[in-house]
Amino acid sequence: MLIATWNVNSVRTRLSQIIDWINQFNPDILSLQETKVRDDSFPFEPFEKLGYSVEVYGQKSYNGVAIISKIKPENVKKGFYGCKDSDHNIETFLDQKRLITADINGIKIINVYVPNGSSLDSDKFEYKINWLNCLATFLDEQEKKGELICLMGDFNIAPSNLDIHDPKKYEGGIMASKIERKALNNVLEGRLIDSFRVFEQNTGHWSWWDYRNNAYELNKGWRIDHIYISKELSSNLKSCVMDSLTRANLRPSDHAPVMINLDLNNINVDFLENENDFFEI
């Protein structure tokens, strides 16, 4: 099963590129971020013509997420739900459409567009950290239910200095601060693994390049788009690829798609009883 995530920076502007990409890679699930469109204006037809179901959670101008899936998603939910931690008031996050979840093939698909945060001293940064803390609480709830999870999207965080083209210049700043990395680790909490780092431990692999200063041509990028999966799925993970060539398109998104191949033929349904088995390969 091919699962992909892509911040497309406007689904309507990028529509033909997205359809081309689907025809090239034939994903089973494609999570989109920054769709930048109200649900009643979303271009459903081109995706449905290719046999996909489309679940959207958008708003005018900003943000917006969508799940495009060959298998019809079940239990679709929009926005945070089930967060019992009163410190993280869910209602404060309702006006920004940044999270959509669905059950597909026995896996809880969680598609996120994490706030950018602007700069460390801004109100938006506080919002980003609070949002991530609410996401951590949300994942706690999923874990209690024993869900197998695929958490993917634009996290707007480089998890380590290996994920920045110039760490000396950017370390400690937005997307590369200790506070953000701690908040991200709190979300992952040892229960989720970074699919890309299973296969590649070196620097020099990016999912985002600034539109400015010829960043793509100079390959000055960041790795801020991620696919995290439950540890219990690690033996099913066959590959993780960032399709950097997509960034070379005419009028591209500033992000490239990230995708994983999950082989679900031998899914271990007994993982709860045998939580150490998957380490023994």
Place this chain on the structure above:
DNA sequence: ATGGCAGAAGCATTCTGA
């Protein structure tokens, strides 16, 4: 320190992104 580039809204210019 700032701007640079892009998209949406809407028609000049501002807001936002990362």
